[in-house]
Amino acid sequence: MTTTGYSILRNPFLNKGTAFSAAEREQLGLTGTLPSQVQMIEEQAEQAYKQFQAKSPLLEKRTFLMNLFNENVTLFYHLMDQHVSEFMPIVYDPIVAESIEQYNEIYTNPQNAAFLSIDHPENIESSLKSVADGRDIKLVVVTDAEGILGMGDWGVNGVDIAVGKLMVYTAAAGIDPATVLPVSIDAGTNNKILLENPLYLGNKHERIAGEKYLEFIDKFVTAEQKLFPASLLHWEDFGRSNAQVILDKYKDSIATFNDDIQGTGMIVLAGIFGALNISKEKLVDQRFLTFGAGTAGMGIVNQIFSELKQAGLSDAEARSHFYLVDKQGLLFDDTEDLTEAQKAFTRSRKELVNSEQLDNLEAVVNEIRPTVLIGTSTQPGTFTEAIVKSMAQNTERPIIFPLSNPTKLAEATAENLIKWTDGKALIATGIPAANVTYKGVTYKIGQGNNALIYPGLGFGLVASTAKLLTQETISAAIHALGGLVDADEPGAAVLPPVSNLTEFSQKIAEITAQSVLKQGLNREKIADPKQAVQDAKWSAEY
Ligand SMILES: NC(=O)c1ccc[n+]([C@@H]2O[C@H](COP(=O)([O-])OP(=O)(O)OC[C@H]3O[C@@H](n4cnc5c(N)ncnc54)[C@H](O)[C@@H]3O)[C@@H](O)[C@H]2O)c1
Numbered sequence: 001m002t003t004t005g006y007s008i009l010r011n012p013f014l015n016k017g018t019a020f021s022a023a024e025r026e027q028l029g030l031t032g033t034l035p036s037q038v039q040m041i042e043e044q045a046e047q048a049y050k051q052f053q054a055k056s057p058l059l060e061k062r063t064f065l066m067n068l069f070n071e072n073v074t075l076f077y078h079l080m081d082q083h084v085s086e087f088m089p090i091v092y093d094p095i096v097a098e099s100i101e102q103y104n105e106i107y108t109n110p111q112n113a114a115f116l117s118i119d120h121p122e123n124i125e126s127s128l129k130s131v132a133d134g135r136d137i138k139l140v141v142v143t144d145a146e147g148i149l150g151m152g153d154w155g156v157n158g159v160d161i162a163v164g165k166l167m168v169y170t171a172a173a174g175i176d177p178a179t180v181l182p183v184s185i186d187a188g189t190n191n192k193i194l195l196e197n198p199l200y201l202g203n204k205h206e207r208i209a210g211e212k213y214l215e216f217i218d219k220f221v222t223a224e225q226k227l228f229p230a231s232l233l234h235w236e237d238f239g240r241s242n243a244q245v246i247l248d249k250y251k252d253s254i255a256t257f258n259d260d261i262q263g264t265g266m267i268v269l270a271g272i273f274g275a276l277n278i279s280k281e282k283l284v285d286q287r288f289l290t291f292g293a294g295t296a297g298m299g300i301v302n303q304i305f306s307e308l309k310q311a312g313l314s315d316a317e318a319r320s321h322f323y324l325v326d327k328q329g330l331l332f333d334d335t336e337d338l339t340e341a342q343k344a345f346t347r348s349r350k351e352l353v354n355s356e357q358l359d360n361l362e363a364v365v366n367e368i369r370p371t372v373l374i375g376t377s378t379q380p381g382t383f384t385e386a387i388v389k390s391m392a393q394n395t396e397r398p399i400i401f402p403l404s405n406p407t408k409l410a411e412a413t414a415e416n417l418i419k420w421t422d423g424k425a426l427i428a429t430g431i432p433a434a435n436v437t438y439k440g441v442t443y444k445i446g447q448g449n450n451a452l453i454y455p456g457l458g459f460g461l462v463a464s465t466a467k468l469l470t471q472e473t474i475s476a477a478i479h480a481l482g483g484l485v486d487a488d489e490p491g492a493a494v495l496p497p498v499s500n501l502t503e504f505s506q507k508i509a510e511i512t513a514q515s516v517l518k519q520g521l522n523r524e525k526i527a528d529p530k531q532a533v534q535d536a537k538w539s540a541e542y
């Protein structure tokens with residue numbers, strides 16, 4: 001890295017803009033490149049926030065923030081620290097979805113992401129090296145964008161999800177932004193809109209699948225581990241047919257996790273614990289219906305399953321608590337096109353007399369009377385009034401989590417769920433939801449989004465120099481989120497609010513680090529895990 005003159009002003013990790021002091025300006029060869037006033041970061045932040053406020057709509061605000069990031073990373077995070085609840089939905093879900101859809105039209109310098117093309121595996125290592133530019137990379141978020149949120153295949157445009165996830169990592173947990181790397185794997189796209197768009201910036205061919213794809217992934221993992229041996233590798237928004245396969249291949253040999261499978265499983269279980277704290281019921285007494293048994297749905301089922309087993313249930317007993325509904329209806333042993341993950345949780349037709357009729361959600365809800373209904377289906381409005389009322393008739397405090405993102409894909413709105421259940425539903429939504437006031441009670445709505453847990457988990461793993469992520473650590477991190485909400489307050493949310501994100505991410509990070517050390521999975525010697533988290537924490541100051 002060159003660190004003098006214009007090259008420093010153009011390096012977003014080093015640039016302070018007008019905050020360079022006179023002495024620094026002289027020393028770095030910057031005298032005359034900036035107006036004479038030297039600003040404090042607070043003044044720069046105030047100026048930038050006014051500019052941000054003048055932008056409209058939200059997508060313009062996002063572009064403004066991305067350009068600020070491109071210029072001055074410290075100032076970007078200083079501002080984000082001050083406005084985390086306001087910025088989260090802009091930098092991340094749901095506005096990130098709009099930026100992905102319009103990536104080519106609104107293209108700006110891409111926040112130091114690495115772009116790897118399936119057509120050039122020979123460039124993987126050198127590209128990662130160029131983008132890192134000598135930085136000590138500790139965390140990589142990679143996407144191939146085959147399953148962006150619930151919107152399907154978005155090709156190279158999907159890089160924005162990796163960028164957004166990393167921004168949340170730093171804002172929530174305090175990982176040094178100079179030590180992270182967003183990566184786009186451009187395997188082609190099957191999205192016709194993109195292939196026909198003359199402005200499309202990714203590979204203009206169909207998605208490469210199978211052996212060639214998996215070989216590319218393997219080359220990527222090898223290069224990533226070689227260049228950044230102390231890094232954590234976070235997988236995001238891979239397609240249903242690859243996500244679990246890739247995770248299974250690497251999870252026992254390197255520090256890695258899949259956010260959609262594991263992060264989602266974790267936050268949903270934490271949310272269910274929050275709901276059960278309010279209803280004073282037990283996990284082992286619940287019947288779980290998962291609508292949309294894909295990557296996230298099965299991650300959730302497996303996480304709850306593992307917790308039921310920890311509570312002493314046998315495999316068979318634990319499995320008997322789950323019902324999966326996917327496109328085919330309720331999933332039976334003999335249903336066609338089951339995924340490997342689904343096969344372990346199918347039902348037998350013998351158990352249900354009218355199994356032929358259970359080909360839609362409403363019929364299944366009426367028949368099996370779930371106490372917990374999870375939506376990861378990508379199908380908007382599918383938690384209908386009839387379905388929700390049926391649940392409320394059969395259980396005192398139905399737990400209903402419509403989790404599909406972004407906003408336009410949610411299975412139901414929090415407002416309707418409160419109304420249809422006369423305030424009884426215990427709710428978490430994928431995107432942020434406003435409070436709902438109903439019959440004099442103000443209900444706070446928890447955000448059941450993996451962003452409430454992956455930053456603390458990932459940062460704890462990085463700070464403790466973890467070699468692997470185990471189920472034991474996952475479980476410890478989930479429980480770290482418990483007890484943060486006053487369950488007896490009327491209208492309490494099932495999860496803590498995003499405004500407390502930095503505090504609870506710190507707690508999750510500490511508990512994660514403790515768990516890593518307890519299992520002896522740290523690469524480097526660490527005396528005190530809490531101190532290690534503290535020491536690793538970056539703050540957005542010059
Ligand atoms: N809130 C969160 O933290 C969070 C985390 C991960 C995923 N999600 C959301 O969950 C949704 C699914 O994501 P994914 O990664 O699991 O995708 P996926 O493609 O792996 O799974 C979606 C599943 O829904 C099924 N499905 C499609 N149409 C259906 C229908 N009409 N009826 C029943 N099932 C149907 C598909 O067959 C598939 O199995 C997305 O909208 C995503 O944004 C939310």
Ligand SMILES: O=C(O)C[C@H](O)C(=O)O
Pocket residue numbers: 093148149150237259260404405449450451
């Ligand atoms: O990105 C999100 O908002 C959560 C989740 O990872 C998803 O894919 O929907």
Ligand SMILES: [Mn+2]
Pocket residue numbers: 149236237259260
């Ligand atoms: Mn995701």
